[in-house]
Amino acid sequence: MEMIRENIRNIAIIAHVDHGKTTLVNQMLKQGGAFRENQEVVDRVMDSNDIEKERGITILAKNTSVYYKDVKINVVDTPGHADFGGEVERVLKMVDGVLLLIDSFEGPMPQTRFVLERALALGLPVITVVNKVDRPDARCEEVVSEAFDLMIDLDADESQLDTPIVYASARTGTATLDLANPGTDLRPLFDTILKYIPAPKGDPDGAAQMLISTIDYNEFVGRIGVGRITRGSLKLNTMATRCNYEKPELRENFRLSSLFAFEGLKRVPVEEASVGEIVAVTGIEDIMIGDTICAPSTVEPLPFVKITEPTVVMTFSVNDSPFAGREGTFVTSRHLRARLMRELQTDVSLRVEETDSADAFRVSGRGELHLSVLIENMRRQGYEFQVSKPEVLFHYDENGNKLEPVEKMVCDVPSEYAGAVIEKIGRRRGIMENMTGTDRVRLEFSVPSRGLFGYRSEFMTDTRGEGVMSAVFDHYEPFKGDIPHRSVGALVSTETGTAVMYGLFYAQDRGTLFYGPNTEVYTGMIVGQNLRQGDIDVNVCRQKHLTSIRNSAGAETAMKLTSMRTLSLEECLEFIDDDELLEVTPKNLRMRKRVLETELRKKLAARIRKGEQ
Numbered sequence: 091m092e093m094i095r096e097n098i099r100n101i102a103i104i105a106h107v108d109h110g111k112t113t114l115v116n117q118m119l120k121q122g123g124a125f126r127e128n129q130e131v132v133d134r135v136m137d138s139n140d141i142e143k144e145r146g147i148t149i150l151a152k153n154t155s156v157y158y159k160d161v162k163i164n165v166v167d168t169p170g171h172a173d174f175g176g177e178v179e180r181v182l183k184m185v186d187g188v189l190l191l192i193d194s195f196e197g198p199m200p201q202t203r204f205v206l207e208r209a210l211a212l213g214l215p216v217i218t219v220v221n222k223v224d225r226p227d228a229r230c231e232e233v234v235s236e237a238f239d240l241m242i243d244l245d246a247d248e249s250q251l252d253t254p255i256v257y258a259s260a261r262t263g264t265a266t267l268d269l270a271n272p273g274t275d276l277r278p279l280f281d282t283i284l285k286y287i288p289a290p291k292g293d294p295d296g297a298a299q300m301l302i303s304t305i306d307y308n309e310f311v312g313r314i315g316v317g318r319i320t321r322g323s324l325k326l327n328t329m330a331t332r333c334n335y336e337k338p339e340l341r342e343n344f345r346l347s348s349l350f351a352f353e354g355l356k357r358v359p360v361e362e363a364s365v366g367e368i369v370a371v372t373g374i375e376d377i378m379i380g381d382t383i384c385a386p387s388t389v390e391p392l393p394f395v396k397i398t399e400p401t402v403v404m405t406f407s408v409n410d411s412p413f414a415g416r417e418g419t420f421v422t423s424r425h426l427r428a429r430l431m432r433e434l435q436t437d438v439s440l441r442v443e444e445t446d447s448a449d450a451f452r453v454s455g456r457g458e459l460h461l462s463v464l465i466e467n468m469r470r471q472g473y474e475f476q477v478s479k480p481e482v483l484f485h486y487d488e489n490g491n492k493l494e495p496v497e498k499m500v501c502d503v504p505s506e507y508a509g510a511v512i513e514k515i516g517r518r519r520g521i522m523e524n525m526t527g528t529d530r531v532r533l534e535f536s537v538p539s540r541g542l543f544g545y546r547s548e549f550m551t552d553t554r555g556e557g558v559m560s561a562v563f564d565h566y567e568p569f570k571g572d573i574p575h576r577s578v579g580a581l582v583s584t585e586t587g588t589a590v591m592y593g594l595f596y597a598q599d600r601g602t603l604f605y606g607p608n609t610e611v612y613t614g615m616i617v618g619q620n621l622r623q624g625d626i627d628v629n630v631c632r633q634k635h636l637t638s639i640r641n642s643a644g645a646e647t648a649m650k651l652t653s654m655r656t657l658s659l660e661e662c663l664e665f666i667d668d669d670e671l672l673e674v675t676p677k678n679l680r681m682r683k684r685v686l687e688t689e690l691r692k693k694l695a696a697r698i699r700k701g702e703q
Contacts, residue, residue: 094289095366100318101287102166102181104205105191105221114191114221115165117263118156119354121276153304153316153368155352158280164352164368180303180379180438182208183394184318184368187215187287190237190253194220194228197236199500199560203244210246216253217282223269224259230269254282290318290366297388298322298330302381305436306370311348313435315377316370320392322385323364324349324371331384332374335391343386347373379438400441400454401495401539401563404461405478406430407450409673411682412586412612417675418474423449426475429468440464454483457563458543462660465674474675479666482539485566492569495539501549501559505531510552518545519570536564541573544664575667580681581618583611584688585631593632595649600626602653604681614686616670627688657681 103115155164166181182188188209192198198206209216218237220230234255241251256279258265266273267282299322302315324330326349332342350357350370363369371383380394408414408423415421420429430442430451441454455461458480465477485493499520503511508531512522518541524534542561549559581601589609597603603618611617611630620626657665662672662679673680685691 114260292365297385419472493566497561499561503557579620587631589630593630597628616681
């Protein structure tokens with residue numbers, strides 16, 4: 091018999107990047123008693139890994155819980171980036187409602203749309219939380235109507251459209267239902283959750299059933315399955331069966347060796363957990379997302395949200411540059427393979443394939459950001475390897491026509507720069523779908539994913555750093571033809587040695603340098619950007635010839651580097667071309683030519699030109 095668990099609520103927080111999701115969870119934890127009165131709380135406590143903290147983004151879904159009026163509110167903080175959409179789709183299966191968090195100035199953004207669409211399709215009720223209401227440029231009424239329009243656009247039903255609006259400032263930890271009466275704490279938000287988010291239902295006396303929605307990994311216990319109990323209860327040290335809706339042949343019995351509930355930020359061991367609760371289990375070595383854990387007497391797998399396919403692929407290979415093995419701890423193909431396979435344990439949106447070479451692997455992900463976060467994680471863990479230019483994954487329809495991924499891009503720019511953005515996106519085969527605003531203009535485009543490779547840095551230059559852009563995978567369309575990639579060439583080192591001021595000073599006339607004096611370089615390494623098309627060979631190790639004529643004092647010291655720029659990981663991935671690689675080590679990022687020897691490269695280029703003629 092079904093029963094309603096009134097003492098539990100399961101909610102997910104969905105929002106665009108940087109709209110204050112993780113900060114709000116922090117305040118909910120503080121006010122929900124998860125921290126002692128005198129405990130020092132780290133800001134954005136849920137972003138556990140360094141990259142999340144530095145970039146201010148949430149990559150992996152996190153589970154936590156707060157108590158309010160004797161009700162346990164399980165909160166799942168979901169990623170806002172569509173590149174981590176694999177996480178979003180699964181998390182929503184665990185909850186009974188969502189908090190839609192929207193910035194009071196920016197309003198709904200593409201990623202908000204992406205996650206909200208998934209939530210509405212699952213029939214989840216929505217509470218709209220307008221955050222940062224204390225911003226001087228807040229436009230709360232307009233943002234509320236934009237959110238309403240978005241929900242209509244996404245085919246929300248009447249009950250979902252009748253959403254309560256809560257106005258909050260996550261930074262100060264206050265919320266109110268009426269802008270005219272500022273709040274003093276988050277009680278209005280907690281009360282709205284208890285009132286509008288339904289309590290979980292289920293049969294507590296039925297045979298146990300639980301769908302694994304996320305996977306965690308711990309070196310001591312291995313894989314940890316996290317999910318919500320949909321029927322019955324799980325008891326510690328009892329037998330259970332693992333099955334999977336997509337794999338009818340899978341039937342594996344195991345002993346439930348540990349069972350954890352979420353209390354605040356901790357996982358707390360429990361003897362038993364009942365229907366509606368979100369718990370973590372261990373005991374199965376290769377537990378997978380989408381598996382169902384059942385009582386052995388009633389094996390009934392639950393259907394599962396299909397994970398969106400990857401759209402971008404890169405080749406990860408062993409570093410074979412002249413500086414290979416100098417800076418990394420893990421440098422062999424065995425190390426690289428083991429690390430990529432380990433990533434597959436927790437990231438279901440990733441694909442890793444072997445290639446003809448034992449030293450290279452094709453790695454596919456949900457976008458450039460998805461793969462760049464993996465690269466950054468690996469280099470911090472001591473790995474040294476090379477990656478190729480990101481490429482999109484094409485599909486083919488039944489008639490053999492090539493289809494390519496198309497993204498919905500939205501940007502906010504000062505009106506005087508809108509023309510430059512429209513022109514650039516037009517060149518990259520993008521189509522403008524909407525344009526609103528006067529002083530600051532919001533532009534909406536449909537652009538092939540290929541067209542956005544390398545565009546972000548151009549966009550920041552074109553808008554003098556004042557533009558905000560984001561893009562999300564939308565659908566596949568017929569191939570749109572060639573898109574010009576890089577309009578500039580590279581400055582390539584002709585020598586191996588240490589870059590000196592004399593050589594760099596004379597090389598900078600040709601373009602922008604990426605490295606300063608005392609940097610070690612090798613033949614074939616890219617040391618700068620040519621201002622025009624085509625590559626130029628430069629010798630940045632060139633010393634001044636010693637002569638018997640004495641120069642005026644200070645002539646050497648008067649040399650200055652006027653155009654130098656250090657590239658980030660994303661900028662390096664945007665810059666490299668088909669015939670180039672990015673060498674990634676814990677200490678350095680070096681772009682290089684695939685063929686390092688200058689003469690050999692020239693011969694190959696001449697042969698290719700002949701073939702084209």
